[in-house]
Amino acid sequence: MKPGWLWIFPGVGALMLAGALGIQVARFSAEAQMTRTEGSIVDIEGGCPTVSFTTLDGTLGEYHSSTCSTPPAFAIGERVAVYYHPQDPERARIDSFTENWIGSLIVGGIGLIFLLIGLVLVLPPLLARRCAAQLQVSGTPVQAEVVDVELNGALTANGRSPYRIVAQWLNPQTNQLHVFRSANLWFDPGPYISESLVTVMIDPQNPKRYSMDTRFLPELAD
Numbered sequence: 001m002k003p004g005w006l007w008i009f010p011g012v013g014a015l016m017l018a019g020a021l022g023i024q025v026a027r028f029s030a031e032a033q034m035t036r037t038e039g040s041i042v043d044i045e046g047g048c049p050t051v052s053f054t055t056l057d058g059t060l061g062e063y064h065s066s067t068c069s070t071p072p073a074f075a076i077g078e079r080v081a082v083y084y085h086p087q088d089p090e091r092a093r094i095d096s097f098t099e100n101w102i103g104s105l106i107v108g109g110i111g112l113i114f115l116l117i118g119l120v121l122v123l124p125p126l127l128a129r130r131c132a133a134q135l136q137v138s139g140t141p142v143q144a145e146v147v148d149v150e151l152n153g154a155l156t157a158n159g160r161s162p163y164r165i166v167a168q169w170l171n172p173q174t175n176q177l178h179v180f181r182s183a184n185l186w187f188d189p190g191p192y193i194s195e196s197l198v199t200v201m202i203d204p205q206n207p208k209r210y211s212m213d214t215r216f217l218p219e220l221a222d
Contacts, residue, residue: 006125006157010118016111020104027100034083036095039063041074049074051094053082061089067099121157128183132201132211139201139211144169144180146198149190162186165212167198178202182212192217 039053039061047068053061061084067073073096074080084092093099144167151161162184169178180200182189195216203209 006118006121008118009121010115013111013113013115013118016107016114020108020111023104023107024101031083033085034091035086036081036083039080039082039094041076041078041080044072044074044076047072049094051080051082051092053084053092055084055086055089059089061092063090063092063094065094065099067094067102069098073098121155125183128211131209135201135203135209135211138203140204141199141201142169143197144178144200144212146193146196149188149193150181152184155184160186163188163190165189165193165198165214167200167212169200171207178207178210180210180212182214185214185217187220189214189217 035056037053037055039051041049042052042062043050047070048065049072050062050064053063055061063082063084074094081095082092083095146165146167148166150164150166152164153161155161163186164184165182167180167182169180170176171178198216199213201211201213
């Protein structure tokens with residue numbers, strides 16, 4: 001799996017959040033051209049309310065809401081606030097939380113989920129590349145022994161989990177054993193590891209900040 005594909009998730013999420021914002025901007029813009037009055041729920045069919053109201057010039061208007069719920073959000077006879085267009089009373093809507101926000105909340109909620117999933121997928125590789133670039137300049141190279149190739153079960157995309165190379169290094173100065181893991185690899189690197197040692201660039205002040213050099217591996221094709 002090429003990392004570039006992972007940008008689809010935050011991209012879709014951002015677009016949906018923008019769409020949710022657009023729904024509210026359109027609502028506020030429409031309200032600025034409408035008149036607010038009070039009406040009464042006269043019918044509820046399939047959880048969808050119908051409200052009857054009288055305009056300021058005495059015209060009787062009726063609005064059939066397409067926002068339905070089970071159980072119904074209103075009761076017959078209930079008084080509700082209504083927005084209507086002065087030149088076209090059929091262009092109306094009930095002024096309620098459900099009518100005002102349900103569309104944008106659904107779109108925005110799905111968008112937020114996509115965005116969060118996308119950030120979880122794309123941010124770690126970006127931060128890892130940034131860390132690797134910094135350590136190439138200021139880090140100290142050590143030779144760590146390859147001990148395992150593991151699946152990173154904490155991350156799944158399209159039903160697959162990436163691989164990571166696991167290596168260990170004994171610091172001769174502190175006699176502490178450090179375990180390093182490579183960045184996520186979307187193919188099994190095992191067959192391409194011909195050496196028992198791998199170079200790891202570490203921060204000498206904080207060995208927990210490191211970057212494993214995996215440039216010896218083949219590049220994954222599109």
